Amino acid sequence: GAVKFTAPQLAEQSFELMSKEAITATVQSVADIVNKATAKAQNAVLWTSTKSTIKALVGLEVARRLSPWISVYVIVFLGGNLIFILPKAYDVNKELIDKSVGPHIKKALAFKDEVLAKVPKYTDVVKDE
CATH class of the missing domain: 1.20.5 (Single alpha-helices involved in coiled-coils or other helix-helix interfaces)
Structure with a gap:
């Protein structure tokens, strides 16, 4: 055009x-x-x-x-409450959560880094002339 x-x-x-x-x-x-x-x-x-x-x-x-x-309003209400409850619950049970969930988080982050490493940088793809 x-x-x-x-x-x-x-x-x-x-x-x-x-x-x-x-x-x-x-x-x-x-x-x-x-x-x-x-x-x-x-x-x-x-x-x-x-x-x-x-x-x-x-x-x-x-x-x-x-x-x-269950309505959408109930889900939104529970989600809003979880936003405020989860940080306190994490602080109280930090050692237990890190011990049980920590390896899975490390594995997921390693997978994410592996996938992102396969994506080329914008500057490598588009060359300014």
Whole structure:
């Protein structure tokens, strides 16, 4: 549209937003996550794993029984209260929480750093001329 009239040099240039290697790595990591989630869902749905199927059925039954009684206002109210309660509860039980949840948080942060390392920096992709 209007870009070719206001800045014709931009319309003539082609630039690569992401390199093919970065796209391949990103798509591969997303595909791995989707495959793992699909395998877990398949195990629950097809009764491959009885334990996961029973957990899913119990969770769905509890949600079915509670959903008529819970409104959006109740969820917002409880969420607002949790904002003020959780910091105090964390301070009281800090050692126990850090001991049990700490390794999982470190693992999640390491995974996040690994995924972000595969994403190229903007300055590496777009070169100023």
